[in-house]
């Protein structure tokens with residue numbers, strides 16, 4: 541069959557967006573997972589960190605499901621949700637919409653462009669939980685807030701939270717960001733292990749100056765990505781709880797693919813929600829000829845590129861690179 545898709549990204553975290561609504565596609569669960577494994581494989585023609593399936597919803601304007609490159613399904617995806625926000629808002633000719641995700645219906649809206657000509661969307665990141673059972677993380681305690689996990693590292697201090705996909709966040713020094721520690725411990729917690737039976741997204745956060753942080757994430761089901769939206773949101777919350785940043789104030793979050801802005805709202809002592817604001821960039825659209833029951837091979841048609849917005853996005857990346865050279 542022929543499948544229409546859009547290659548898109550949020551902060552260089554790239555996805556293949558497949559619209560099951562307008563195209564009347566109806567895949568089985570196995571097909572969705574197998575398509576993700578094949579089409580996202582970077583050794584083949586397309587390559588991406590995951591597939592975003594845009595589906596009909598009974599209670600919202602649309603529904604997003606996200607499959608990682610290894611075929612696993614994630615409960616949430618912040619950078620992906622910005623791309624879906626743009627897609628659904630443009631389809632419905634609206635400036636805001638409600639998108640059903642696995643665990644919550646989330647508000648998304650068009651925002652003023654972060655940089656001229658870069659389509660920008662705000663997405664709600666919620667619910668947030670610090671209960672270890674919600675990740676899950678198997679330790680003999682209920683939460684892990686700025687604490688060591690000696691079996692992982694004698695030095696690093698971690699916070700575990702679900703937003704609602706699972707995250708392990710550590711505030712570190714520059715030398716830790718550049719070392720091999722993150723890769724080693726991320727591979728451990730994402731392999732067969734007793735602490736995180738479902739794996740976890742692992743972020744190292746380097747505070748730069750008040751209101752500015754750098755985040756690097758090893759994503760569950762993928763590996764290191766240019767950026768991870770839920771991880772940047774979770775990391776901003778951790779820096780607010782540590783007193784490095786402030787609730788209700790914008791925090792610029794730099795990453796290897798660009799930058800986003802996060803605002804953490806403290807609704808009461810235990811309840812938080814986060815606004816994640818950033819680009820939703822289309823790279824190209826194309827048609828793929830593939831058998832969803834046996835997607836090991838596929839052919840890809842002509843790529844219709846969105847040249848203008850990509851040229852503008854590379855200017856943002858250049859500015860980020862310069863900022864990090866001076867401030868890291």
Ligand SMILES: N[C@@H](CCC[C@H](N)C(=O)O)C(=O)O
Pocket residue numbers: 553606608613614615616617618619620705706741759760761762765767768769770771
């Ligand atoms: N890149 C995403 C998160 C994608 C899912 C993640 N790998 C998981 O398995 O939880 C984001 O931008 O949030």
